[in-house]
Amino acid sequence: MTTRLGILRDSEQKMPDVTFTVDGKKLTAPAGTLLIDACRKAGIEIPAFCYYPGLSLQAACRMCVVRQEKVPKLQTACTTMVAEGQSFITESEEIAAARKGTIELLLGNHPLDCPVCDAGGECELQDMNFKYGAGESLYTEAKRHRDEQQWSPAVFYDRPRCILCYRCTRICGEGMDVWALGIENRNASSVIAPNLGNRLDCEQCGMCIDICPVGALTSGAYRYKTRPWEMNHVSTVCTHCGDGCKVTLGIRTSTEGAEIIRGDNRDKSGINNDFLCAKGRFGFDFVDHPDRLTKPLVRNSAGTLEPATWEHALRIAATKLKEIRDTRSGAAIGVIGSNRTTNEENYLLQKFARTVLGTNNIDHERTTDYAAFARALAGHPGKTATLREIGRAPAILLIGGDPTNEHPLLAWQIRTNVRLNRARLYIANSKPIKLDRQAKATQEIPAGGYKNLAEFLDSGQSDFSKAVLAEESLIVIFGEEFRSAAVDELVAWGLKRGNIRFAYLGDHSNSRGAADMGLFPDLLPGYVPVTAPGAFAEYPNLPSTHGRTLPQMFEAAANGELGALFVVGANPISRLELDPEALRDTLVIVQDLFLTETAALADVVLPAASLYEKSGTVTNSFGDVQLARKAADRPGVRPDFEILVRLAGAMGVDVKTLVPFAHGSVTGDLGQSRGAQAGEADRHSVWLEANGLEPKLSPFDSLALLDEIQRLVPGYAPSESFDRFSLFAGNDVPSELGNSPGFVPISTLRGPDLIAPNHDGLFTSATLGRYCRGLTELEQHQETVKEAVAAAD
Amino acid sequence: MKPGVASIFSPTLAARFDVLVEKYPVKRSALIPMLLYAQDEAGYLSEAVIAEIARRLSLTELEVRNVASYYSMLRFKPAGRYNIQVCTNICCMLKGAYDVLDRFREELHIDPNGTTPDGLFSLEEVECIGACCWGPAIQVNYDFHDEIKPDHVPGIVGGYRGKAQAEGKK
Amino acid sequence: MPRLVSHPDEVKIVSRRFGQGATNxxxxxxxxxxxxxxxxxxxxxxxxxxxxxxxxxxxxxxxxxxxxxxxxxxxxxxxxxxxxxxxxxxxxxxxxxxxxxxxxxxxxxxxxxxxxxxxxxxxxxxxxxxxxxxxxxxxxxxxxxxxxxxxxxxxxxxxxxxxxxxxxxxxxxxxxxxxxxxxxxxxxxxxxxxxxxxxxxxxxxxxxxxxxxxxxxxxxxxxxxxxxxxxxxxxxGTPRNGGTRLFCLSGHVERPGVYELPMGYNLKKMIYEVGGGIAGGRALKAVVPGGSSTPVLLPEEIDIGMDFDQVGKAGSMLGSGGVVVIDDHTCMVEFALRTIAFYQHESCGWCIPCREGTDWLKKSLSRFHAGFGRAADIDNIRRIAENILGRTFCPLGDAAAMPTIAFVKKFRKEFEDHLNGRPCPFAKEGVPQLAVV
Known part of the structure; x- marks a missing residue:
């Protein structure tokens, strides 16, 4: 690897603690710790532009200079490794003067166009200048100028603003293993340069933009849209893939409500820490896509969908559902849930289906076989690995898949773990993947040969299997290549070996949550069989026979056996290539963001809020549960949770039986769903949260259901690790798959045909991805540059 | 070099490169000499030159450009057949290097970094070339000329012009 | 072929085979x-x-x-x-x-x-x-x-x-x-x-x-x-300074060239005897004793032995052995400008103080030498150099800063002579010579 400086910190190598003095305070840290790290840990901030934790050292900005006792020159804290008995001064007149001098030099050529700079207000150079710089400048020479460049739809580069800290080149190379940015020329003519001369051929993750301490690298999605201080920042969870990155959305009040201006990773507290891919960073623009549904639609007598009031649409939907239920029984209704709605919504949906509609005909577009995974692990808690654990595991076996494209955060965790902790990565795949570069060993597997892998490893005949078997502790990561029996076998193999934990990859932001929350015809939340409901016996009128799977619902519809199909945030017509004709005689009700192929067939379409417009918890592929917070606000749309409650209400149900809000005598404040910026009710909720109270005052407050989920769903029960305060503070808390009771597979409800993985890449995201214009542009850009590169070869 | 991929370099230079990439403990060490020798032959580092060198060393073109753009002798635009480099650093300056440079300007009717319309000469003001005791010194391509007086300039230019004619006739 | 020189004071060790066909x-x-x-x-x-x-x-x-x-x-x-x-x-x-x-x-x-x-x-x-x-x-x-x-x-x-x-x-x-x-x-x-x-x-x-x-x-x-x-x-040589050294005598001396002299050889003697004195019978103005990065010495400072310790004591450095002799017809502002232009051009650009500092110095000195200087520039040039000194990633920053500080300190009068719209007092035909690379 071309890290210019060979200093890699090896976390496996534990050095003895040493004691040293900083500004008169005695500090202790392992020998060899960088002084800047040791100080930051002790709350002593040492300024730096080029130093960035986890990236190679540069010593280029000279801002972190400190005085070391008995050393003649000022030393850079970013390259000084602490040793016993050393003594340092980090703030003094001399040091302040040095920093001031350096900033003054830096500001010479810097354009000082702060009033129009995107970074103005959140610029490290401004902050540093505020602290150390001079109020006046003696620079009277001409500034160097170069025109701004657009490298891709996502990345713009303004050379004069660049302070050459080399964070971008390092995050792109060392962090992303993309190496698309370099340095050209020398002296004051030095510039950052993209790999195609003036264009970028890369993964378009935008990491370079976020890591830029100034406004040199700006985002195509954000530039010149606002001043940073006009935004509020809401830390929530990305709505796209199954990795569950925390994303910070920059929100600005608009005439429409609250619009999302920017996505970034400013909240580094998430599993993803520094990381965010193109989807997380730029894939929020679907929210204000012109095709976004903002009014309910009802099919009129002429057969066309026309806008309707919420009351009207809900009344139609409720009346018809009730009628079909009462005349033809619940078995004549099918319900399809979503991979992107929250756990509370999914839970409510299945509860609604089972207790209000009276049917177990509920399913979702399964992207991987979580049911098989849960069954295989039943009774074996502690055998799954969180995404954080993957980031520090000593050894990882990755079977199949292509995390770089389909699970970018997983790929980042693995890469970072290999780079910083020298983790050993083993890859068994039918094709070469980019992570091979980090692998200690790779093993080619025939495309259909994954099911024999355990046997192959056990044989111990290849160097690969010997190395894998020699690992004391191993995390095995696999995906949809393993389904039903193959999952059982692989997990059984791992359980037998004892030192193995698993991660099983699904596609979307809450695919795992959809499975965990029981969007199955045979399984209740927590993979509890409907035939043996256990604690769920408290559900009134719970049907005890299993229902229809998604394909079976369509078969039933085609045969005239399905009176109604209720689809929440799913597009099975397009995704599973089902025949729309099957639904000719079926009442179809769809809740979605857009008029998808499925919604277009509906009799009633209810415009739903996206994940960015509501609150609730989601569970990523690894079982990490996180709180999604409402960021944007759009008039006309309602969270799926609220729609379900209203629908149930319109059907005459006492909604308290569905949502246990308003315990005791407290009555609801219906302002909860108005959003985090919307005034009184929200300040109330903020106060409640701040005082450790849950704001479960409204039937539309989805978190009111979290109690019930935690009470009834195995794996989500309160525990030391599944800590509600930690969850509400914005941390990821692990759910537990091994607590499920286990169940007998029902052959008709299983089978590989139920699993339809989407294999979304860096710029696609199933149906939702079509409405992410920024991602489409990036994909087109990448296609164009790839063609150009191919033509040049 | 992948078999079947044609080289843009002369067979002699291509063969030299084949040797050069094996010369050092690490292949990449051949980069700077290769860039220089390729420039000697091709006149400058064109996209094609960069692409082939990158391929030969298993580097990205970006890496090659990053390195090439660092070194002042390497250029990305054509120069004259005879690139006249006048050192004007302190020692040469003290001995009248700027007068020499001016004389070249007049003689060739070009400014520094310019090339004559016939492509024969280009003129460059350069930093110290390591001939400080023999200044003013110039280099024409790689040939040193020491203790130059402005009056020598027409002779030097004429000499190279004659050389070009002689080579052209061959 | 560069001219070879010789002087009786030379002790030829390294240069012993020069001109002897020893490439064979x-x-x-x-x-x-x-x-x-x-x-x-x-x-x-x-x-x-x-x-x-x-x-x-x-x-x-x-x-x-x-x-x-x-x-x-x-x-x-x-x-x-x-x-x-x-x-x-x-x-x-x-x-x-x-x-x-x-x-x-x-x-x-x-x-x-x-x-x-x-x-x-x-x-x-x-x-x-x-x-x-x-x-x-x-x-x-x-x-x-x-x-x-x-x-x-x-x-x-x-x-x-x-x-x-x-x-x-x-x-x-x-x-x-x-x-x-x-x-x-x-x-x-x-x-x-x-x-x-x-x-x-x-x-x-x-x-x-x-x-x-x-x-x-x-x-x-x-x-x-x-x-x-x-x-x-x-x-x-002298104590702790063993042997001989190849001194490159250049600039305004009668007999420039590379001379191998014992370490500690007197600088004044080197210029006036070995080098044959100042060319054209002019007067000595300054000497850069060890290559362009070493602080300039005034004529009264050159009666010193050329070894690492003695030149260091005189406030400069023996450096790489390049002795640059400057006569009294030379503009020291232009000399300073040409020196800093070199370091600006050669700065690798890695660290802020060197990259930006040399750039600023070159711009200021160019303007100053062109006759657009202001009184405040003189101290500012020195201050910028001091902001570079000791703070850079490698010694190049010091190499640019040290001579600049010395030029301002020792030739302040010449800087002042450039002020008030007056062109360089040494420029030919009243047109300042701009050294811009």
Missing amino acids: IDRYIELGGYEAAKKALAQGPDWIINEMKASNLRGRGGAGFSTGMKWSFVPKQSAKPKSVLVNGDESEPGTCKDHLIFLHDPHSVIEGTIIAGLAIGAKTGFIYLRGEYRYLLEIVEKAVAAAYAHGFLGKRIFGSDTEFQIITQTGAGAYEVGEESALMESLEGKRGIPRIKPPFPAVVGLYGGPTIINNAETIATVPHIISMGAAPYAEI
Whole structure:
């Protein structure tokens, strides 16, 4: 690897603690710790532009200079490794003067166009200048100028603003293993340069933009849209893939409500820490896509969908559902849930289906076989690995898949773990993947040969299997290549070996949550069989026979056996290539963001809020549960949770039986769903949260259901690790798959045909991805540059 | 070099490169000499030159450009057949290097970094070339000329012009 | 062919074979060549290093670090191959001594490299020449080929069981590459950006292995020390400054050239006797004693011995041996500008103070010299230089700052003469000469 400086910190190598003095305070840290790290840990901030934790050292900005006792020159804290008995001064007149001098030099050529700079207000150079710089400048020479460049739809580069800290080149190379940015020329003519001369051929993750301490690298999605201080920042969870990155959305009040201006990773507290891919960073623009549904639609007598009031649409939907239920029984209704709605919504949906509609005909577009995974692990808690654990595991076996494209955060965790902790990565795949570069060993597997892998490893005949078997502790990561029996076998193999934990990859932001929350015809939340409901016996009128799977619902519809199909945030017509004709005689009700192929067939379409417009918890592929917070606000749309409650209400149900809000005598404040910026009710909720109270005052407050989920769903029960305060503070808390009771597979409800993985890449995201214009542009850009590169070869 | 991929370099230079990439403990060490020798032959580092060198060393073109753009002798635009480099650093300056440079300007009717319309000469003001005791010194391509007086300039230019004619006739 | 000079005060050791046809290996052997390598091979590493220490040879590149000490830092055992790296990236303005060594005596460099390799247990030596020295590289490459043909290099040098290979390398125009860690980067095919130290090259150097890096003159001196013995060599110079040094006398002297004089030779004498005094009978205004990065000395400051310690005491540095003599018709503002223009051009751009500081200084000095200066500029130029001094990633920043501070301090009057719209008092035809590279 071309890290210019060979200093890699090896976390496996534990050095003895040493004691040293900083500004008169005695500090202790392992020998060899960088002084800047040791100080930051002790709350002593040492300024730096080029130093960035986890990236190679540069010593280029000279801002972190400190005085070391008995050393003649000022030393850079970013390259000084602490040793016993050393003594340092980090703030003094001399040091302040040095920093001031350096900033003054830096500001010479810097354009000082702060009033129009995107970074103005959140610029490290401004902050540093505020602290150390001079109020006046003696620079009277001409500034160097170069025109701004657009490298891709996502990345713009303004050379004069660049302070050459080399964070971008390092995050792109060392962090992303993309190496698309370099340095050209020398002296004051030095510039950052993209790999195609003036264009970028890369993964378009935008990491370079976020890591830029100034406004040199700006985002195509954000530039010149606002001043940073006009935004509020809401830390929530990305709505796209199954990795569950925390994303910070920059929100600005608009005439429409609250619009999302920017996505970034400013909240580094998430599993993803520094990381965010193109989807997380730029894939929020679907929210204000012109095709976004903002009014309910009802099919009129002429057969066309026309806008309707919420009351009207809900009344139609409720009346018809009730009628079909009462005349033809619940078995004549099918319900399809979503991979992107929250756990509370999914839970409510299945509860609604089972207790209000009276049917177990509920399913979702399964992207991987979580049911098989849960069954295989039943009774074996502690055998799954969180995404954080993957980031520090000593050894990882990755079977199949292509995390770089389909699970970018997983790929980042693995890469970072290999780079910083020298983790050993083993890859068994039918094709070469980019992570091979980090692998200690790779093993080619025939495309259909994954099911024999355990046997192959056990044989111990290849160097690969010997190395894998020699690992004391191993995390095995696999995906949809393993389904039903193959999952059982692989997990059984791992359980037998004892030192193995698993991660099983699904596609979307809450695919795992959809499975965990029981969007199955045979399984209740927590993979509890409907035939043996256990604690769920408290559900009134719970049907005890299993229902229809998604394909079976369509078969039933085609045969005239399905009176109604209720689809929440799913597009099975397009995704599973089902025949729309099957639904000719079926009442179809769809809740979605857009008029998808499925919604277009509906009799009633209810415009739903996206994940960015509501609150609730989601569970990523690894079982990490996180709180999604409402960021944007759009008039006309309602969270799926609220729609379900209203629908149930319109059907005459006492909604308290569905949502246990308003315990005791407290009555609801219906302002909860108005959003985090919307005034009184929200300040109330903020106060409640701040005082450790849950704001479960409204039937539309989805978190009111979290109690019930935690009470009834195995794996989500309160525990030391599944800590509600930690969850509400914005941390990821692990759910537990091994607590499920286990169940007998029902052959008709299983089978590989139920699993339809989407294999979304860096710029696609199933149906939702079509409405992410920024991602489409990036994909087109990448296609164009790839063609150009191919033509040049 | 992948078999079947044609080289843009002369067979002699291509063969030299084949040797050069094996010369050092690490292949990449051949980069700077290769860039220089390729420039000697091709006149400058064109996209094609960069692409082939990158391929030969298993580097990205970006890496090659990053390195090439660092070194002042390497250029990305054509120069004259005879690139006249006048050192004007302190020692040469003290001995009248700027007068020499001016004389070249007049003689060739070009400014520094310019090339004559016939492509024969280009003129460059350069930093110290390591001939400080023999200044003013110039280099024409790689040939040193020491203790130059402005009056020598027409002779030097004429000499190279004659050389070009002689080579052209061959 | 650069003019060779000579003076009776010279003590010719390194330059002993100049002009003797020693590029030819047979001639070199006839002149006693490769005997030192054989002697070193017979005596072994400890002996070599002790001799080097005893010789008081100090690095000729500019820093003046004891060569023997430097060699002794290399660990005896190393998992990665050790290397000797000869720094022939001679680029400090005022310095052209290595030029002559490569031109007249390339085998002395090869032989010195072999001895250095024997001393530290390296199997490979690298000789790096700056890109402008193409014709010298060809001479060196021929000499290396001849040494291989004679069995002095290869798997079994001089018929012994010891292996030693030499690999030559060219630069492509970069002063910064003269810094030892930047040199390694360049040799590894990268941008010439210095490395963070520690680790020092003696521990982690070229290709990650322990490496000693010596200036070409230092290496060329090694065989002579081994041949003549450390004590006689050390005796030639002053205390702690062993032997002779190639002084490059340039600028306004009657007889410029490279002279080999004992360390500690009087600077005034060097200019007025060896160099024949100021050219054209003009008066002396200033002397840059050790290459462009060393602070300028006034005529009254030059009655000093030219060794590392005495020049240091006089507030400057012996540097790389480039003595630049400046007469009284010279504009010191222009000289300062030309000096800083060089460092601006050669700054690698890595760290802020050097990259931005040299750029600012060049712009200010250009404007100032062009007659657009203001009184405040004078102090500001000095202040900018002081902001660079001691704060940069590598010594290039100091190399730019130190002379600038000295120019302002010692020639303030000349700066003041440029003020108030007056053009440079020294400019011809009233038009200021702008040095803009």
